[in-house]
Every structure is written in C-alpha cells, then in structure tokens.
Amino acid sequence: MQRIFFQKPTLWVAKNLLGRTLIRRWRGREIRASICETEAYVGENDLACHASKGRTKRSEVLFAKAGTAYVYLIYGMHYCFNVVTEKSDFPAAVLIRAVSIDGKNFSGPGRVCKALHIDKRFHGQNLIKNKELRFERRLGGRLKFSQIKSGPRIGVEYAGAWAKKPWRFWTIGERSVK
C-alpha cells in the first residue's frame, strides 16, 4: 500500500483499513490477517492519544511519517500495534484492535500482536516497504458503508469528553466488545 493512503485523515484511514489484509512474513510463512476492528487517536488535543502530553520519548513516533509502525507495551505484558497517519509532525495513529486469521477471530490489541508476532522490534519501522509486515492492497471492492459500525473507544474513560467520541470502528458481525 502507498504512503498516501495513511496521509489521509485518521478517521478515514481507520474506516478504510477495515476489511484490508495485513500480511506478516514469519518463519517462511505468510500469515494473512483481515482487519475487523480499529480505533483512531488523533492529535495532541485528544486526551486519549499518547501525544496529548506533548512530544516525549514515548510519543515521538506518533509525529513520524504516515505509515510508520507505533508499537508499545501496555499493562506490562501486552503489545499494541498502531500505524501512524496524517502528515509528519501531526501526532495521530490507528490502533489495530481485532483481526481475523483463517476464520479465527483475534479480538483485543494484545491478541492481535501475539497472533502476528508483533513486538517492539517493529516500533518506528516504515511499513510502506516492509517485507515482514505490510498491508495488502484491497482485492475486492471496498467495504460498504453499511457494513461499518462505530462507537466509543475502549479503556479511555479518563479522557473525559474525548472518551465519548465514536472513534472505534468495526465490521458488522465481528464486534469484539468487553
């Protein structure tokens, strides 16, 4: 996929990633994961976004070029995989929350990373031309708008009004709620 895709508005990217395939080359195999749930984190004003505290060592990568991987560890044991969006120096990203592999559902950022063997080695890597981890161009037509649902993001209650924004997107039939 081209960088220009990720340079578009984050909410657009989050929606348009649904139904696309993420391909992970691992030990000579190709793991094909269809994306079924995403979340958008947009800018320093978004209190749920890690960049809301400014440009720090942790959030630095969010300011990088669109198409860069943002991977971090949470709760001491789970990795979360994001793709940086929009223009450089504007901190925004899309979190991959759930994928489907061989018909099996992996819901939750931690499980997605486990299934795809993603860890902090990918942090800061450019995914536009990456052999180990890349997005496939869509094969069929684009997902119908009616197949996409949205709702508030998960686990960000502390973000006040920002927590209520319907910036989580999932495909119908794949909802993975807690």
Add this chain to the structure above:
DNA sequence: GATAAGATCATCT
C-alpha cells in the same frame, strides 16, 4: 454466565 483480581513494566510525574 458474570464479575473480580492478578499479572508486570515502560514511561511519565
């Protein structure tokens, strides 16, 4: 089935 607790650490204050 539902809810609660425990794990465990990089990053920020």
Add this chain to the structure above:
DNA sequence: GATGATCTTATCA
C-alpha cells in the same frame, strides 16, 4: 511511585 489504548484465570451465581 503511579498508571495504563489489556488478557487470562479464578470465583462466584
């Protein structure tokens, strides 16, 4: 020293 963009397991009903 506190705290998460969480998941698994245990303990209830």
